[in-house]
Amino acid sequence: MGTLAQLYIIAILISHGLLLIYTLWRRNQQREGFYWTLAGSILAAAASAVYFLPEDWLLANSLGRVFPLTLLLSGTLIAFGGLILGDMDYHQPRPITRRIWLVFSALWPILYAVLAFSNNNGEPYTGVFDAGATPQAIVALGGAALGGIFLIAVGFINFWAANIPEVANRALYWTLGVGIMLLGIALMTTGELIPAMLGMAVLLLGIAGAVNGYTSYRVFDIRASISTILRTLILTVGTGAVIFGAMYLVNGLELSSDLQDALVLGVLALIIAAIYVPARQILEMLFRRLILPKRANPALVTREYAQRVATAQDLKSLAVIATDALNQLMGIRRSTIILVNGTSSDENEIELLIMPNKENGKEQRASLRRGGPIFRILAGNRRPITQFDIEYDPECREVAVSELDFLRSLGMHAYA
Template structure:
């Protein structure tokens, strides 16, 4: 066998691969990462291929002509590329692609071997040059597979470079882009069996494999872009120096050799001029190259740090400290964003340090940062506190030193989306951390960058401590001011509560005494008439009817107060059955028809009949709607108009269908500042001392509970209620509009009365609703306002009044009752007024509005 240069280089490469294999094996004992196993497999295949390169082209395996040395080199090279592809996906952390490359590569390799053996495609050492003539499928399959592997590997490496979240990971991907073509091209030249190219292929493949092993073993590979920039600058400066020297030589050649003395002087002068001009030309070229490559010189970086040292010494405001740090880091390191993390000891556990971001200007577009904690006995805290050197996020994620970091601490720093963290300490205490994001050009941090960051962090300590003291003092002042404001507000609320209590006593005593006075007066009349023997059945009917009305009024007042107390304790139970808004409105206004007619008001309803059925507590909802309509009646002048509308809505947030009920009047309106307060219990706009009882009379007052109950009932159904009014003006009558939203289906969590089968049930309704049936009539019909609040004769309230006076009063009351019951012809004014009647709401022929 003739000893060729290819064989010599193959032998050297074999020894080289054996050495790499031994080094990798030693490294495998210190790491658990499975990428080392793939690396060793690749080196074994490379070693076998290089050993195979030592034998001649005529050598066959097992006396099979198809398994000659060129064919084995093709198979070995193809296997090498498949393993290199799998190794690349593991290196680039593309877990899903690893299995895909392994399966597809194995299938391609099996197809290549099977096809080429059938055709004996690689029997000739120069099969590549004759491929177009021989037209072997195996040959095309081999070349196509090699090219596909090369293209796909480069694409996946570039993709990893662009999507990497850390600059160090991006640099590793870019490094793989550089060394992969060496390994692939070298393998293809070796497998091609062209002797003139095989020697070069062995060298190129060995360099690529060595680079791959270095990239796998080194946590931080050489900065590819920085290396390329350095090479570019050095080449440019070398060209400048070469040009200066070449110019001097060309000038020297033109000198006259005959004038020896003069020539030597000119050469000395030329050398002096060249040396003098070389330094500024060199510096100018270096400056231009740095500007073109967007690199900072050491002098400019030192100037930035010096400015920071001067500025930080005079700052006591925390926000100014944060902004100065961000501006300096932006100028010196050209980072995308930065944050100052404040470290505060836990008030209860001295072993825990809380970390809270203090936002800076550069992070206006950055995502919201989390709030985390470090344990003093943890690895990260100990590293930051003891080393006082910045820690890279890449090191936290991949270096073995941080393998046992607490998972919550690791997740906190990962969510920060930063690249490096520099500790800020004062007197051995960690008070802050400067966190910086990736650079604008996504280059990894160099040792100079780490030194600058460490210097800025060391100079920040005292200023940060002073700024935090000032900030804490300002917070204490703000908290004190807030506490004083809360005390003032509490004082005002207590005064308002006391005033409400006083008003309630005034109003409640008046409201309760009115029906009590009626009961007492009419009882005395009955007793007087009975004692005189003049008590007739007509008198008794009239008097007992008045007593019943006063009792009903008293019962209503007490019921409202109990309802409000239940609302305060969130104890208002609801019994849900299916009903309709039309039914609720009809039952609500039915007792008010006579009062509306006497006040010559009109009430119109629209859009109620087409609304879908709802699930609600019918009695409670009727009570709420009646209170709203009654409020509209009382604060609308005689002859005014009340309108009720209904419509179906769909809540965009919850997707639930809702019914919207609108009650609009042409009354005196409500001041904007009182539009929320009117729903508070016992609230009154006027002076309680001028309280005037009246159920439906214009601006007549009550105990101030109606709207409170209405809101409680609506919210108990999972709905909402509010009022809108332009202003309060009894002259222009701007009117008010109340809005009620009720869900068609009650939401989860509303309070319901217990089912009969589930234990005791508390029934809070006068009319029991069962099996979905609707109440058709209320317990009592509400009479006119004058009959409800009519004050008895003062002589009746006087215990010393004469029996004769009582009897006369009873006879007069009976006569007034008989006159009231006598049918009268309606006047023209009465006929022109309109109210909404029960029949009008239930008449099928009218679906939009009804004016009776």
């Protein structure tokens, strides 16, 4: 291994070290997964460090450096699988998924190690793919595939079952992270230095995403990122089609002099410029109309809302008309008006009166603790709060079960 490769691996290890320091610094005492995150990061760094061993290094007979590499990478996947499952089961525990993962985590590396030691009399190999159809290679590759498929399946199930957009986005985020980690693991176990170096970077990217998912309950919007990528791809393909079409047209013309070449190219450049700019604007307009969500006009919403509310006869009809207007004008599925009554018999609570709306024509009553997180954020900090914040924000970890159940039953996305 050359000096540049060694410097590259050192840079990868330094990056792993910085991620470890960041994880320790941002340790979230109120969320599970710290030890899973720590173990996965350390194992991934150790897997990259294995490539400092000589290529002909042998542990026993035919067991080369691919043996500790495979064990370390399997441990990395197992650790981050525990983190991901714990995060997706944060408020709706599914013990069966964790039990399956724990059984798999115990059997996979042990079975691989046993088979590797019992079948180590052949020629040494540098990568899992070089080992052929040996039992240990089948277990190594099959275990990674099964583990990845299981995590991705659980991620998609949580994505489809989520009733909060941010929860669905978080499940999709973890699913994408598993795919990135599997790609990095596959590249690192090829036994070839260049793919392995690429795999180290890919695995580091996956681990950075996992650390970000652990340290922050809000992750970047996958759907918005996909929309941006799709828009860029459409515009790039359109631009490329115009440029290559012009080049093909010029090559097909048989011109007799350089002057004619220059004139034709100049005319084509003017025509392409005249066509390309409006064509790009049309593509962007179509993209915004067909793919991007429509945004409400604040002035129009205010005017229409005022006109509709003015027709209300009493408080109940006002609540129904107001919420129906908000639903139509803002493009939302449901809304309600919650009145606060400060005359509760318990001085530590405030009474809430949930006004009827189009979906539910009955009034509902509930209460909030004055010193609770929800009351503190809404009344003390005077900022809105989403249902996702209530479910996942560490600041809302002390929300009473009765309050949480009631707010879930309303089916709202945000409160202000």
